[in-house]
Amino acid sequence: MSYMQQQLDEEKVFKDPVHRYIHVRDRIIWDLIGTKEFQRLRRIRQLGTTFLTFHGAEHSRFSHSLGVYEIVRRITEIFKNRPHWDEKERILCLTAALLHDVGHGPYSHSFEKVFDLDHEDFTQAIILGDTEVNDVLKRVDADFPRKVSEVIAKTYENKLVVSMISSQIDADRMDYLLRDAYFTGVSYGQFDIERILRVMRPKEDQVVIKQSGMHAVEDYIMSRYQMYWQVYFHPVTRSAEVILSKILNRAKSLNEEGYTFKLEPLHFISLFKGEVKLDDYIKLDEGIIQFYFQAWQEEEDPILRDLCERFLNRRLFKYMEFNPNVHMEDWHKLYTYFVKAGIDPDYYLIVDSSSDLPYDFYRPGEEEERLPIHLLTKRGEYRELSRESTVVEAISGKKRTDHKLYYPSDLIEQIEDQDIKRKISEILDF
Amino acid sequence: MLEHHARLIALFNYAREVVGRKKLQKMVYIAKKLKFPFGEKYQFHFYGPYSEELTLRVEELCNLGFLEETKEKVSGYYQYRYVLTEQGEQFLKHYDLELEPLQSCVTSMNEQPSRILELISTILYFDHLAKEEIVEKVQTVKQKQKYTSEEIEEAFNYIEDLKNQTVVS
Numbered sequence: 001m002s003y004m005q006q007q008l009d010e011e012k013v014f015k016d017p018v019h020r021y022i023h024v025r026d027r028i029i030w031d032l033i034g035t036k037e038f039q040r041l042r043r044i045r046q047l048g049t050t051f052l053t054f055h056g057a058e059h060s061r062f063s064h065s066l067g068v069y070e071i072v073r074r075i076t077e078i079f080k081n082r083p084h085w086d087e088k089e090r091i092l093c094l095t096a097a098l099l100h101d102v103g104h105g106p107y108s109h110s111f112e113k114v115f116d117l118d119h120e121d122f123t124q125a126i127i128l129g130d131t132e133v134n135d136v137l138k139r140v141d142a143d144f145p146r147k148v149s150e151v152i153a154k155t156y157e158n159k160l161v162v163s164m165i166s167s168q169i170d171a172d173r174m175d176y177l178l179r180d181a182y183f184t185g186v187s188y189g190q191f192d193i194e195r196i197l198r199v200m201r202p203k204e205d206q207v208v209i210k211q212s213g214m215h216a217v218e219d220y221i222m223s224r225y226q227m228y229w230q231v232y233f234h235p236v237t238r239s240a241e242v243i244l245s246k247i248l249n250r251a252k253s254l255n256e257e258g259y260t261f262k263l264e265p266l267h268f269i270s271l272f273k274g275e276v277k278l279d280d281y282i283k284l285d286e287g288i289i290q291f292y293f294q295a296w297q298e299e300e301d302p303i304l305r306d307l308c309e310r311f312l313n314r315r316l317f318k319y320m321e322f323n324p325n326v327h328m329e330d331w332h333k334l335y336t337y338f339v340k341a342g343i344d345p346d347y348y349l350i351v352d353s354s355s356d357l358p359y360d361f362y363r364p365g366e367e368e369e370r371l372p373i374h375l376l377t378k379r380g381e382y383r384e385l386s387r388e389s390t391v392v393e394a395i396s397g398k399k400r401t402d403h404k405l406y407y408p409s410d411l412i413e414q415i416e417d418q419d420i421k422r423k424i425s426e427i428l429d430f
Numbered sequence: 431m432l433e434h435h436a437r438l439i440a441l442f443n444y445a446r447e448v449v450g451r452k453k454l455q456k457m458v459y460i461a462k463k464l465k466f467p468f469g470e471k472y473q474f475h476f477y478g479p480y481s482e483e484l485t486l487r488v489e490e491l492c493n494l495g496f497l498e499e500t501k502e503k504v505s506g507y508y509q510y511r512y513v514l515t516e517q518g519e520q521f522l523k524h525y526d527l528e529l530e531p532l533q534s535c536v537t538s539m540n541e542q543p544s545r546i547l548e549l550i551s552t553i554l555y556f557d558h559l560a561k562e563e564i565v566e567k568v569q570t571v572k573q574k575q576k577y578t579s580e581e582i583e584e585a586f587n588y589i590e591d592l593k594n595q596t597v598v599s
Contacts (some may be wrong), residue, residue, distance in 0.1 A: 118471070154474045155556075157570045163476075180532075206476075324432055325494045325517055328524055331431065351431045355486040363485065371476040401490040403432075 003028065003139040004091050014066055018179050027134060029069065031160035035132035036282075038103055041065055042332055045181060048107050050231065052314055054184035061101050067175035070118065072097035072164055074197055075171065075207075080321045085202040087160050092144075093138065096151035097165050098170060102126050102133065107244055109358055114248040115271045124149050127277045133330070144296040152305055159205035167207065168362055168373045177223050180231060188226040191219035196385040201376055203283035208376040211383070216389045217373065225395050232359040233347070235404060238352050239316040242406045246347045247307045248292065263295040302349050315410070320428060322351055322405035330427050331405070337424050341415045351407045361400055362392065433564045436525040438487060439496060442514040449511050452490065456547035457539045463554040464596050478552045478572075488512070496521055504548055516555040535596040536584055542588075549577055549585045561586070570577060 006027035011177055014022040024030050033037055041062035047207040050057040072093050079085040104124030105111055112118060126133050126151045149154035164173055171395040174193055181189025197215025209217055231237075251265065255272045265272075267288050270280040298307040310316065322331075332350070336343040364372045365388040386392045407428060416420040441458065448454045459479045462468040470502040491497040496518030500511040539547060552572055554562045565582055577585075 016502075112471075119471070155567070155571055159476065322493065324435070324521065325496065328521065353432070353435070353487075353490060355434075355483055355490055358483075359488065361480045370480055400495045401486065403490070 004144075008379050016067065016070070017183055018067055019070045019370060022066045023073065025044050026091060026094065028091060028140065029098060030415075031136045032095065032098055032133060032194065033066075035136060037126050037131050038062070038065070038099070040282060040285060041104070041251045042101065042345045043287055044104055044106055044108075044178065047184075047284060048109060048229075049244060050180075050184065050234070050237045051091075051317070052235050052240045053236040054186070056183045056185045059179060059183040064176055064179055065098055065101050067099060067179055068165070068171045069094060069199070071171035071175055071193070075164055078197055078200060082202055084160060086158070089158060089313070091140070091162055091213070092151060093148055093161055096148050097171055099123070099127060099148060100152050100422060101167055102164045105281060105284050106111055110241060110245040111271075112246060113356075114245055114252060115276070117271075117276065118272065118343055120153065122278065122281055123152055125154070126282075129278050131278070131282075153324075159423060160202055160207065162400075163206045163371070167371060169207070169217065171207070172249070174220070175223070177220070178249045181223070184231050186227075186230055189223045189244065192216045196220060203376075206371060206374065207212065208382060209373045210376050211277075211388070214375055214389055217375075217385060221385070221389075221392050221395070224362060228359055228361060231358060233354060234408070235319050239319060239406055240311065240314075240355075241305055241351045242317060242352055243311050245295070246350070247304065247311060250301070250304045250347060250407065251292075251296070252428070254304065256336060259301065261296075262299055263292070263325040265292060303344060303381045309333070310408075317348075317350070317406040318409040318428075319404045319406045323401045324351070324403060328334060334424060334427055337420050340416060340418050341412075343415075344413050348408050348411065351403055352406060353403045354401045362386075362396065362397055369405065431599045433525065433527075435487060435491060435496075436522060437466075437468055437527060437529065438484075438491065438531050439522045440515065440525075440527050441536055443519065443531065444533045446541045447511065447513050448540065449509065450544050451485070451488075451510050452477065453540075453544040453547055454512065456551040457536065458484055459475075459551045460539060460547065460592070461532060461535060463551075463557070464535060466596075472555075474555060474571075479555050483539060490517070494521075503583060505537060507563065523581060523590075531589060531596045535592055538592065545575065546581070546585065546588075548572075548575070550582060550589060553582075553585055553589065555598065564594050 007025050008027055008030055012024040016022050042060050044061045045051060046059050046064045047057045071320045076090045076093060080087065103121070103126055103389050105119060105122070108119045114242060127145050128134060134145050137148055147156065151165065153162055154162045156162050163170065174196070178193060179187055195213060195216040199216065200207050201210060245420040251268060252272055267284060268331065270276045293308045293312055296304050297312065299305050334349055335345045338349050362373070364384050373385040375385060375388055377383060386396045412421065412424055441461070442448065447537060448457070456478065458468050458470060458481070459472055466558065472479045472481045472483040490499065492499045496515055498513045498515050502509050517556065548569065549572070552568050553564055556567045568577060568582060
C-alpha cells in the first residue's frame with residue numbers, strides 16, 4: 001500500500017473546543033503533526049498581541065491549523081462521489097490545509113513589516129526545503145511537496161482544491177472566526193458551520209453554496225464583519241501592535257548604529273542583516289522574543305527600554321481619531337512639539353490605518369477583480385452573494401476604514417516645558 | 431507617516447484616471463515588481479496577483495476624499511473609475527517622494543487593456559522561473575484567458591521595455 005493510502009490502525013482524535021473532535025486516520029497527517037516545524041506552531045499565538053485586550057486569546061496557530069484541517073476533512077466527506085470532485089486530491093487538500101500557516105513566525109504581522117519578510121515564503125521553504133515536513137511529504141512521491149506548496153500559494157492547477165483552503169468562504173476563515181470568537185470570549189462571531197458545509201458544492205474551479213444555504217452564509221459574513229471591528233481591529237490591540245513594531249524598529253536601528261547590546265541579540269542577527277535562513281527562522285517563537293523584551297528592559301538605550309517595559313506591562317499608548325485630510329497641519333505641529341519636548345516622534349507619535357491589518361471584509365468587488373462567493377440556483381446558475389442578499393449588500397457598502405494617532409500620554413504629562421505641554425494637550429484633546 | 435498612501439496618490443496623479451479595480455491592482459503590482467517602493471502585499475488569486483491591502487488602502491483614500499470613485503454598470507457588471515481630487519493633490523504636497531521614473535511607466539500601463547496587464551503581472555509573479563516554465567505556468571493557471579503565443583511573447587517584450595524606461599535608483 002502506498003504511503004498516501006496508509007491509515008493508522010486506530011483513528012486518533014484531538015479534543016477541540018471549536019469542532020469538538022479533530023479526527024486523524026491518515027498516516028501522513030499524523031506524521032506531519034509530529035514534525036518539529038509543525039509542533040513549533042504551539043509556541044506562536046494565533047492572534048499575536050490580542051491577548052493584551054482579550055485575555056483569553058492565548059490560542060495557538062497549532063490549534064487553528066488542526067481546525068482548518070478538520071474542516072477540509074469534513075468538506076471532502078461531503079464532496080465524495082459528487083461531480084467535479086476528484087477523490088485522488090483528498091490527501092493533497094488535507095496536507096495543504098494542515099500546513100497552510102506552517103511558515104508563520106512570532107508576531108508575524110509586525111515582524112514582516114519591520115524586517116520585510118513574508119511568512120508565505122517560509123511556508124514554501126519549509127515544505128520544499130531540508131525539513132522534517134519535506135521528509136514526510138516526499139514519502140508520497142518526489143513531486144508531492146511541490147503540489148502542496150502550489151495549493152497553498154494558490155497557483156495549483158485545480159482551482160477547486162485551492163478555493164477550499166483559500167477563498168472568500170474557505171476553511172481557513174471559517175476556523176479562525178469561530179476559534180477567535182471562542183477564545184476571546186465575544187458573543188458575536190458565531191455562525192452555523194455545519195449548515196454551511198452541508199450546502200457547499202464542488203464545481204469545476206470553485207466551491208459554491210446552494211442558494212438554500214444563503215442565510216447561513218449571511219451569518220458568516222456578519223460574523224466576519226463584527227469580528228473585524230470588535231476583535232481584529234480593536235484600538236487597544238492596535239496600540240500594542242504599534243509598540244511591538246517600534247521595539248523591533250528600535251532594535252534594528254540601534255544595531256545599524258553599532259550600538260552594543262548588553263545581551264547579544266543572537267536570534268535577531270539574521271533579521272538585522274536581512275539574510276534570514278530557514279534554520280534561523282524556525283528557531284524563532286514567542287518565548288524567544290519575549291525573553292529579549294525582558295532583557296531589553298535593562299538596556300542603556302532609554303527608548304528600547306521604555307518600549308519593552310510598556311509592552312510587557314501593558315502600559316500602552318493612548319489614541320485619538322485621526323483624519324489625514326483635516327489633521328495634517330496638526331500632525332506637523334505635534335511632530336515639532338514632541339522634538340522640542342525631547343520625545344522622539346518617530347517612536348512615540350504613530351498613525352495607524354485600517355489597511356495596516358491583515359484582515360478583510362467580504363467585498364463583492366468588480367468583475368474579475370477577486371472571486372466572490374457564488375450561490376448556486378436550482379437552475380444551476382451562479383449568483384454573486386450580495387446581489388441576492390440584502391443583508392450582505394447593506395454591509396458591503398458601509399464606510400469601513402479609519403486612522404488613529406497613537407501617543408504616550410504619561411510621557412506628555414511629564415513634560416516640564418508647560419507651554420509645549422499645553423500646545424500638545426490642546427491638539428490631542430486631553 | 432502614511433507614505434504608502436502618498437505613493438498611491440502619486441500613481442493616481444500620474445495616471446490622472448484609472449478605470450477598473452483589476453487594472454489598478456495589476457498596475458501597482460507591476461510597478462512594485464519594477465522596484466518602485468509600493469508596500470502593498472500581494473498574493474496570487476483567481477485572477478492573478480491581488481492585494482487586499484491595496485483594496486483597503488484605496489477605500490481609505492476614497493473615504494478621506496483624496497480619490498473620487500465612480501461606480502458604473504458595464505455590460506452586466508460594475509466597474510469602478512478613480513480620479514484624484516484637489517484634496518488628494520494637496521495631501522501629496524506634504525511629501526517629497528522622488529518617483530519621477532514612475533510617470534512614464536504608469537502612463538504606458540494605463541493605456542493597456544486589463545486583460546494584458548493580467549498577463550504581464552502573472553508573468554512577473556513567476557519571474558523566478560525560466561522563460562519556458564513561465565509560459566507553461568501562465569497557460570496552466572490562466573487557461574480560461576486563452577492567451578496566444580503572440581500575446582505572451584509581446585508581454586515579455588513589453589516587460590523588457592518597461593524595465594528599460596524605468597530605472598529606479
